[in-house]
Amino acid sequence: MEVEVSLRVDGRQRRLTLDTRTSLLDALRERLGVTGPKKGCDHGQCGACTILLDGRRVNSCLALAVAHDEAEITTVEGLADGDTLHPLQESFVRHDGFQCGYCTPGQICSAVGMLTEAEAGWPSAVSADLTAPVELTDAEISERMSGNLCRCGAYAGIVPAIAEVAR
Known part of the structure; x- marks a missing residue:
């Protein structure tokens, strides 16, 4: 069965007719040509497909x-x-937060x-005090990013890149 779906992708309204079983990842990559989100495991375990859906991070697969x-x-x-990178994109480049770049x-x-979650005060599994303001230590960042895996092991650049922007 196919249905019509309207999505606003990266600021642009898009209408698609899709099989009801189509994942957001497949709609983005195969139907709209948006290749940033990657198909890694296709089971929600690696985070390569992470997008922001209505402002919240989601495994699009x-x-x-x-x-x-x-x-x-x-x-x-x-x-x-435009040509101006997001501060996190700039920081990843500065801190060499990638190797192969797939993730x-x-x-x-x-x-x-x-x-955004930390700014809203959401605690994590390693938050010492659930009522205190969130302090994004390296351990806190690592825990909060644990759903995104890097097969190359570029965490030595990823955590400092995020920390620089967070602090």
């Missing part, structure tokens, strides 16, 4: 497109303002969402 009609989607491509779009989108 697990989200059905039909469930998000009229949603606002931001991918790594939509974070930059980088998901890492950056996840970091943007994570910073």
